[in-house]
Amino acid sequence: MKVxxxxxxxxxxxxxxxEFAGFEMPVEYSGIIDEHMTVRRSAGIFxxxxxxxxxxxxxxxxxxxxxxxxNDPSVLKSGxxxxxxxxxxxxxxxxxxxxxxxxAEKYLLVVNASNTEKDxxxxxxxxxxxxxxxxxxxxxxxxxxxxxxxxxVLQKLTDINLSGVRSYHFITGAIAGIxxxxxxxxxxxxxGGFELYIKNRDAVSVWEAIANAGMQYGIKPAGLGxxxxxxxxxxxxxxxxxxxxxxxxxxxxxxxxxxxxxDRKFVDRHFLEMQKSxxxxxxxxxxxxxxxxxxxKGYNIINSDGEITGRVTSGTISPVLKKGIGMGYIAADHSSxxxxxxxxxxxxxxxxEIVKMPFV
Amino acid sequence: xxxxxxxxxxxxxxxxxxxxxxxxxxxTDFAQGELGDVVFIEIETKGEKLSKGDIFGxxxxxxxxxxxxxxxxxxxxxxxxxxxxxPELVNKDPYGEGWMIKIKVSDPKEAxxxxxxxxYKKMVNA
Numbered sequence: 001m002k003v004x005x006x007x008x009x010x011x012x013x014x015x016x017x018x019e020f021a022g023f024e025m026p027v028e029y030s031g032i033i034d035e036h037m038t039v040r041r042s043a044g045i046f047x048x049x050x051x052x053x054x055x056x057x058x059x060x061x062x063x064x065x066x067x068x069x070x071n072d073p074s075v076l077k078s079g080x081x082x083x084x085x086x087x088x089x090x091x092x093x094x095x096x097x098x099x100x101x102x103x104a105e106k107y108l109l110v111v112n113a114s115n116t117e118k119d120x121x122x123x124x125x126x127x128x129x130x131x132x133x134x135x136x137x138x139x140x141x142x143x144x145x146x147x148x149x150x151x152x153v154l155q156k157l158t159d160i161n162l163s164g165v166r167s168y169h170f171i172t173g174a175i176a177g178i179x180x181x182x183x184x185x186x187x188x189x190x191x192g193g194f195e196l197y198i199k200n201r202d203a204v205s206v207w208e209a210i211a212n213a214g215m216q217y218g219i220k221p222a223g224l225g226x227x228x229x230x231x232x233x234x235x236x237x238x239x240x241x242x243x244x245x246x247x248x249x250x251x252x253x254x255x256x257x258x259x260x261x262x263d264r265k266f267v268d269r270h271f272l273e274m275q276k277s278x279x280x281x282x283x284x285x286x287x288x289x290x291x292x293x294x295x296x297k298g299y300n301i302i303n304s305d306g307e308i309t310g311r312v313t314s315g316t317i318s319p320v321l322k323k324g325i326g327m328g329y330i331a332a333d334h335s336s337x338x339x340x341x342x343x344x345x346x347x348x349x350x351x352x353e354i355v356k357m358p359f360v
Numbered sequence: 361x362x363x364x365x366x367x368x369x370x371x372x373x374x375x376x377x378x379x380x381x382x383x384x385x386x387x388t389d390f391a392q393g394e395l396g397d398v399v400f401i402e403i404e405t406k407g408e409k410l411s412k413g414d415i416f417g418x419x420x421x422x423x424x425x426x427x428x429x430x431x432x433x434x435x436x437x438x439x440x441x442x443x444x445x446x447p448e449l450v451n452k453d454p455y456g457e458g459w460m461i462k463i464k465v466s467d468p469k470e471a472x473x474x475x476x477x478x479x480y481k482k483m484v485n486a
Binding site (some may be wrong): 228293348 | 396
């Protein structure tokens with residue numbers, strides 16, 4: 001099992017460790033609900049070094065990314081980040097990812113840990129543009145500092161004006177005495193904050209500096225458990241649950257990152273254009289459980305006649321709402337907001353309602 | 361890890377405290393730690409006569425759901441209603457306020473075959 005540079009810190013702080021995507025990762029420290037609420041109210045610090053990072057450089061870099069990306073990378077200016085996914089040529093999704101533009105010939109792609117090898121093969125197989133590809137996943141640590149107080153915590157550690165870094169923008173500079181840290185105003189919690197990309201050898205000192213700087217704000221380490229409940233409250237997709245090689249970006253509600261403009265050519269463009277004009281047969285929707293019960297991946301979604309109309313892809317209890325929330329694919333003609341549905345939980349039909357996301 | 365010596369244990373991480381022909385049942389400190397934050401307990405078997413190993417309820421934690429199994433055969437005569445409003449008692453005090461059901465034991469000898477604290481400790485490598 002692989003470990004991150006922060007593995008020792010997690011174990012010393014008593015984290016419960018689990019295997020995730022081949023890495024030994026902290027799933028929780030003080031408890032998922034406590035960590036979740038700490039991120040919503042003040043700030044939390046996450047080790048997400050398992051994520052994969054690829055550099056794509058050279059005069060063909062933009063052409064390569066344009067070919068594989070559902071979103072349009074040509075709109076990116078230096079210092080901007082973009083959420084996108086890679087269509088798989090069969091109507092599904094290879095992975096979802098962030099694309100960072102350093103300059104017109106230098107991009108950083110940040111991909112899911114579980115997909116790093118698949119993504120590398122996929123991207124290399126489409127590199128007819130002579131772009132220079134460099135997998136630096138094992139060299140880079142990623143620390144996410146998330147929550148309303150994240151900016152105040154990090155501001156104590158850098159001269160860069162962090163409030164000036166707008167959402168989905170980044171800056172490279174010194175923080176906690178470490179040079180060349182990529183400081184990105186992005187995250188997977190909806191709570192605001194930053195994601196930092198650091199060399200492995202600097203990860204421990206940056207983590208400790210943030211923990212110390214955040215003490216006055218009650219910062220706490222947060223694990224993959226809280227990361228999952230936080231993203232689900234926002235309705236963010238998780239690859240492997242809500243999107244995968246069999247789900248199309250349009251079914252998943254990712255039409256907003258599927259751009260057909262400028263006659264741009266990209267994998268699955270024709271299929272997705274056709275799907276867009278014909279309409280999808282199922283849609284990824286959010287729902288809230290009325291009363292008790294927690295939806296889980298794989299549970300059936302049924303209508304008032306008892307017919308199966310969909311399946312849950314992610315579910316949890318929302319620590320903020322204190323209710324069961326979930327997402328799932330539902331037959332398009334049964335998927336309108338406000339529709340009363342039922343989730344089959346241990347052979348009982350538990351009432352729920354389709355709602356707009358985010359949940360909080 | 362807390363494993364009281366006066367209780368009996370199952371391989372499914374329930375504990376049993378005998379009191380004459382009645383017994384109290386809950387889940388162990390190890391079990392609550394593995395589950396993490398308990399958010400909801402569903403026990404709808406009050407008044408039912410169940411056999412050893414039968415499911416008497418389920419416990420929902422944030423990340424996972426787990427069935428609860430009868431350590432011995434008997435009738436469920438009481439359910440800890442306090443858990444409806446405070447499921448976190450299972451995390452905070454698994455052997456005390458976090459108890460789950462009281463049962464009328466059918467065959468007291470069955471309890472003799474459950475794990476001792478020492479056996480259970482070995483099983484979970486505590």
